[in-house]
Amino acid sequence: xxxxxxxxxxxxxxxxxxxxxxxxxxxxxxxxxxxxxxxxxxxxxxxxxxxxxxxxxxxxxxxxxxxxxxxxxxxxxxxxxxxxxxxxxxxxxxxxxxxxxxxxxxxxxxxxxxxxxxxxxxxxxxxxxxxxxxxxxxxxxxxxxxxxxxxxxxxxxxxxxxxxxxxxxxxxxxxxxxxxxxxxxxxxxxxxxxxxxxxxxxxxxxxxxxxxxxxxxxxxxxxxxxxxxxxxxxxxxxxxxxxxxxxxxxxxxxxxxxx
Numbered sequence: 001x002x003x004x005x006x007x008x009x010x011x012x013x014x015x016x017x018x019x020x021x022x023x024x025x026x027x028x029x030x031x032x033x034x035x036x037x038x039x040x041x042x043x044x045x046x047x048x049x050x051x052x053x054x055x056x057x058x059x060x061x062x063x064x065x066x067x068x069x070x071x072x073x074x075x076x077x078x079x080x081x082x083x084x085x086x087x088x089x090x091x092x093x094x095x096x097x098x099x100x101x102x103x104x105x106x107x108x109x110x111x112x113x114x115x116x117x118x119x120x121x122x123x124x125x126x127x128x129x130x131x132x133x134x135x136x137x138x139x140x141x142x143x144x145x146x147x148x149x150x151x152x153x154x155x156x157x158x159x160x161x162x163x164x165x166x167x168x169x170x171x172x173x174x175x176x177x178x179x180x181x182x183x184x185x186x187x188x189x190x191x192x193x194x195x196x197x198x199x200x201x202x203x204x205x206x207x208x209x210x211x212x213x214x215x216x217x218x219x220x221x222x223x224x225x226x227x228x229x230x231x232x233x234x235x236x237x238x239x240x241x242x243x244x245x246x247x248x249x250x251x252x253x254x255x256x257x258x259x
Contacts, residue, residue: 039063066093202252210245
């Protein structure tokens with residue numbers, strides 16, 4: 001796959017105008033070729049958290065479908081940058097295919113759910129964020145074993161992209177919300193609004209360090225290694241904290257929405 005095309009800003013603008021106003025197919029194709037780099041970028045970030053047997057070319061193919069949908073459904077009147085809007089649909093298309101493949105081992109799903117249930121119990125009981133020591137005690141394991149579970153389930157946190165597609169209060173995320181204004185299903189829109197409100201509440205309740213990590217990774221585009229430098233922690237430790245943040249979010253979403 002090629003990287004970003006050599007279109008100038010003027011050529012990009014004229015291509016959008018030709019496609020949006022005149023429906024020119026060649027303009028659409030130019031835009032898709034130009035923005036192919038977004039697909040490769042999304043895949044490269046997601047592969048870090050996915051098992052090695054998944055093929056990057058397959059993921060790129062799934063992401064390309066999301067890019068095509070992004071170009072075809074983009075509405076510039078929403079005053080949203082196309083790149084931000086497209087990244088949500090690209091990641092969503094990849095995740096849809098991964099869910100359809102049922103690629104997660106059952107044992108891994110079980111471990112992740114046990115962690116989420118333990119977080120749920122602790123935080124309902126204490127009214128405070130569950131600390132790692134409390135979580136290990138609740139699970140009846142050593143802290144080292146908890147860290148291993150977080151490592152083992154770290155690639156499950158890619159599912160946070162799916163949760164975040166419902167929206168959040170953090171910087172720049174509302175720009176990338178999928179456009180549901182034209183939806184003919186009012187029940188679906190109500191469900192989406194409930195999901196958005198629950199996620200906002202869950203994100204606000206994260207411990208400061210976890211909220212900072214989520215912001216740096218999902219909204220500012222830093223890698224785990226770069227976040228480690230910012231927070232003065234090892235990359236491995238950042239991955240553990242990241243996994244715990246997502247387990248915590250999913251536990252709270254379950255509590256708020258009974259999902």
